[in-house]
Amino acid sequence: MACPTDSGLEAEHDRANITKTSTLPSDSTLWVTSLAADEGSMQQKLDELMALCTSLQRQQSEMASKFAAQDLEISQLKARVKLLEDREGGG
DSSP states (O other), rough: OOOOOHHHHHHHHHHHHHHHHHHHHHHHHHHHHHHHHHHHHHHHHHHHHHHHHHHHHHHHHHHHHHHHHHHHHHHHHHHHHHHHHHHHEEE
């Protein structure tokens, strides 16, 4: 019965590595394809978030304009009330 030599074990190990390496291109292609799909999905989510942010900024701007208009109207109404009170009290 023959005993395996170190060089024989190394050769067997090398053959196994070559076999594994020869399958890497298809594996890496799947990885790259998967990575591209992930990037596409992430880009879609980013686009959705950007659209949401734009919409929220627009809404915030509209609300700020409404608040400013209401503040102005309240100030004008307070001035009218004061004017009417002054007329009533002085007349």
